[in-house]
Amino acid sequence: xxxxxxxxxxxxxxxxxxxxxxxxxxxxxxxxxxxxxxxxxxxxxxxxxxxxxxxxxxxxxxxxxxxxxxxxxxxxxxxxxxxxxxxxxxxxxxxxxxxxxxxxxxxxxxxxxxxxxxxxxxxxxxxxxxxxxxxxxxxxxxxxxxxxxxxxxxxx
Amino acid sequence: xxxxxxxxxxxxxxxxxxxxxxxxxxxxxxxxxxxxxxxxxxxxxxxxxxxxxxxxxxxxxxxxxxxxxxxxxxxxxxxxxxxxxxxxxxxxxxxxxxxxxxxxxxxxxxxxxxxxxxxxxxxxxxxxxxxxxxxxxxxxxxxxxxxxxxxxxxxxxxxxxxxxxxxxxxxxxxxxxxxxxxxxxxxxxxxxxxxxxxxxxxxxxxxxxxxxxxxxxxxxxxxxxxxxxxxxxxxxxxxxxxxxxxxxxxxxxxxxxxxxxxxxxxxxxxxxxxxxxxxxxxxxxxxxxxxxxxxxxxxxxxxxxxxxxxxxxxxxxxxxxxxxxxxxxxxxxxxxxxxxxxxxxxxxxxxxxxxxxxxxxxxxxxxxxxxxxxxxxxxxxxxxxxxxxxxxxxxxxxxxxx
Numbered sequence: 001x002x003x004x005x006x007x008x009x010x011x012x013x014x015x016x017x018x019x020x021x022x023x024x025x026x027x028x029x030x031x032x033x034x035x036x037x038x039x040x041x042x043x044x045x046x047x048x049x050x051x052x053x054x055x056x057x058x059x060x061x062x063x064x065x066x067x068x069x070x071x072x073x074x075x076x077x078x079x080x081x082x083x084x085x086x087x088x089x090x091x092x093x094x095x096x097x098x099x100x101x102x103x104x105x106x107x108x109x110x111x112x113x114x115x116x117x118x119x120x121x122x123x124x125x126x127x128x129x130x131x132x133x134x135x136x137x138x139x140x141x142x143x144x145x146x147x148x149x150x151x152x153x154x155x156x
Numbered sequence: 157x158x159x160x161x162x163x164x165x166x167x168x169x170x171x172x173x174x175x176x177x178x179x180x181x182x183x184x185x186x187x188x189x190x191x192x193x194x195x196x197x198x199x200x201x202x203x204x205x206x207x208x209x210x211x212x213x214x215x216x217x218x219x220x221x222x223x224x225x226x227x228x229x230x231x232x233x234x235x236x237x238x239x240x241x242x243x244x245x246x247x248x249x250x251x252x253x254x255x256x257x258x259x260x261x262x263x264x265x266x267x268x269x270x271x272x273x274x275x276x277x278x279x280x281x282x283x284x285x286x287x288x289x290x291x292x293x294x295x296x297x298x299x300x301x302x303x304x305x306x307x308x309x310x311x312x313x314x315x316x317x318x319x320x321x322x323x324x325x326x327x328x329x330x331x332x333x334x335x336x337x338x339x340x341x342x343x344x345x346x347x348x349x350x351x352x353x354x355x356x357x358x359x360x361x362x363x364x365x366x367x368x369x370x371x372x373x374x375x376x377x378x379x380x381x382x383x384x385x386x387x388x389x390x391x392x393x394x395x396x397x398x399x400x401x402x403x404x405x406x407x408x409x410x411x412x413x414x415x416x417x418x419x420x421x422x423x424x425x426x427x428x429x430x431x432x433x434x435x436x437x438x439x440x441x442x443x444x445x446x447x448x449x450x451x452x453x454x455x456x457x458x459x460x461x462x463x464x465x466x467x468x469x470x471x472x473x474x475x476x477x478x479x480x481x482x483x484x485x486x487x488x489x490x491x492x493x494x495x496x497x498x499x500x501x502x503x504x505x506x507x508x509x510x511x512x513x514x515x516x517x518x519x520x521x522x523x524x525x526x527x528x529x530x531x532x533x534x535x536x537x538x539x540x541x542x543x544x545x546x547x548x549x550x551x552x553x554x555x556x557x558x
Contacts (some may be wrong), residue, residue: 052310053261060266060273087312094309095267100276137275 010064010130011142012039014123015054017047017081020071020112027116035120036127039067046070048081052092055106059096062142065105065130067122072110082110104129105136164248169205172241176234177202183228183238188473189221192493194486196221198228198238205241210249217257219245220482223490224351225474226442239443246353246481258352259483260310265352267306271343272360280305281340283319288326289335298374298401299326299336300388302381303344307511314518318511321536325380325406328542332413337372345387351479358391366395377401378409380538382440382510383478389444405440406538407450407509417545419456429459432540433503435494435517436472437510450509450537457544463501465494473497475516491520495530505533507540 016022022043028035044050047070058066068089076082089108096106109122169175183198184190190197196218204212213219222242229238258265270276283305284290290299304318329336346361369377379385382405389403404412414421434454440446447469454462467473473494476487495517498506508514514534521531 051261051263053258053263053266056263056266056270060270091310091312094312095263095306098278098280098282098305098309099267099270100278138270138273140275141273 006131008131008134009038010127010135011062011139012065012067012127012130013058013063014039014041014067014069015047015050016041016043016111017049017070017077018043018045019077020075020110021047021069021119023113024069024111024115024119027113028119029116031116033116033120035123038127039123046076046078046081047085048076048078048083048088050085051088052095055092056095059101059105059136060138060141061145062136062139064133064136064139065107065126067126068106068108069111069122072112075112101137102133104133165205165208165210168241168244168248169208172205172237172244173234174202174205174236174241177206177232177236178234179203180233182231182233183236186227186231188223188225188227188476188490189486192486192489194221194484196486198222202236202238202241205245213245214249217482219249220257221484223438223474223476223487224479225438225476227438227471227474230442230470243351246351247355248353250353257482259477259480263310264348264480265354267303267310268344268346268349268361269354269357272346272349272357272364274343274364278340278343280342281338283308283322284326284338285323288323289330290326290338291335292339293337293371294373295335295337296373296375297329297334297336298369298372298377299329299338300345300369300377300379300381300384301338301342302379302384302511304380304511306344307515311515311518314515314522316514316518318514318536321380321511321539324536324538324542325378325409328406328410328413328417328538328545329378331545332409332416336378337374339368339372341368343368345381345384347383347387347391348480350387350391352481359395362387362392362395366392366397369401370398374401375399377403378406379403380406380509380511380536382437382444383512386439386443405444405446405449405509407453408446410538410541411449411452411456414452414456417541419453419541419545421452421456423456423458430505431461431463431501431503432505432507433463433465433498433501434468434537435465435475435498435506435508435513436469437508437513438472438474438478440509441472442470450507453537453541454507457541460540460544463503465497465501467497475510475513477516477519478512487516488520488523491517492523492526492530495520495532498532499530503532505535505540507535507537509537511536
């Protein structure tokens with residue numbers, strides 16, 4: 001695990017479904033499994049909800065990497081939502097390829113509620129990979145994005 | 157939200173000739189949304205702009221609902237430029253009120269803005285293939301490919317093949333002896349950002365694209381997209397530095413080179429083997445006044461008969477989704493009605509000259525309950541022309557047409 005004081009710590013957005021992957025992150029937490037902290041997690045009810053617009057907007061606003069996660073295929077809380085996630089993910093990949101974004105900045109992983117260890121492993125691997133790639137092509141917009149967020153309040 | 161800022165509103169009202177409005181209501185009577193029961197009134201919007209009533213202008217998403225198809229403007233006896241008014245109002249009010257609830261989750265706007273920021277090397281020329289002759293950087297003619305590759309990658313559920321139309325366009329240009337520049341560094345023309353009020357994002361793209369084409373040395377720009385053409389021909393005007401290229405829709409290019417391509421004007425046949433009907437894209441038709449070129453091409457194709465829909469040319473209904481700014485059940489109704497109209501002509505194919513028409517009509521055709529009633533094959537004019545030339549390769553064979 002690279003400490004947070006590394007030369008470049010990427011900004012990663014993680015989309016996680018409520019039933020599996022978010023709970024998997026929780027399992028990692030309550031089990032006190034250490035992993036790198038350079039991500040912001042956005043919980044959605046189902047990975048099928050993660051439409052290309054979410055991911056594109058994350059990159060547009062300066063994310064260096066985006067991780068889409070959900071229940072393992074066959075285990076979806078809504079039966080087939082993660083199959084829709086697969087379709088949506090294919091679109092994101094295809095569009096970002098044309099746009100010229102490095103393929104590895106976007107990843108899809110299935111993480112169950114029990115897989116705390118796996119959650120930590122995926123986060124560490126992905127963080128290292130994105131760190132190796134360096135800042136994303138639109139990282140320069142992040143300061144503006146953060147200023148907007150600060151100006152309008154965090155909602156908490 | 158009211159109060160200050162009425163001065164720019166007044167200026168917009170003046171520039172769009174809203175002051176000439178005499179409240180006759182023809183705009184609302186002809187508005188495609190109003191006609192299918194959607195609560196939308198161009199007339200009330202014009203009056204609200206005149207009164208400086210910002211709240212009324214944006215209430216109920218009013219500002220975003222307009223299709224900007226230009227039909228009301230066509231009918232207006234006082235020549236109020238309603239479409240221009242809507243575009244400028246969206247720019248003016250974007251910051252304080254109207255963050256559009258973009259269809260497709262805002263994906264397309266995000267893609268455009270990312271292109272505008274640059275910093276990536278696009279992989280957008282995969283469609284060209286080995287058999288087409290193109291240049292990468294400089295040449296006399298620039299083929300403006302638009303977002304065809306993006307649309308094919310994004311709208312996979314509609315069995316789109318917009319890049320087939322691009323390929324057909326370049327193949328026809330090759331046949332006419334032109335190897336056009338097709339650039340990997342082309343970016344979205346910015347049409348949809350402009351029409352969603354994001355003038356800043358639009359300007360970024362406009363400047364890049366104008367520079368790119370200027371650097372290519374091209375004197376002519378040809379595109380298959382009606383929206384790109386409108387944007388280049390009208391909205392890019394403030395950004396041209398040096399010589400302005402001649403800008404053509406691919407149908408105009410084909411019509412101009414009919415002889416070299418082996419097409420005989422009027423050489424098509426009434427009672428031909430295949431009946432097709434033509435959808436006038438709003439940007440190509442009402443916005444740019446290009447009605448004849450696509451028809452000339454279709455009329456020149458052998459064994460093909462063009463039958464017009466009741467609402468055609470300046471009266472044509474649009475695809476109801478041109479600017480990615482709004483989509484609702486009224487848009488769907490407009491599309492379904494239009495497809496029924498196309499089917500009623502007895503045509504086996506709906507031919508068009510803009511990718512957006514294909515995307516939106518193909519979406520409507522996905523309705524599982526209506527599919528059989530409204531389903532119709534869609535093609536771009538250039539695809540049909542290339543296909544016909546493939547089947548009738550030599551000019552001599554056209555002599556046998558009835």
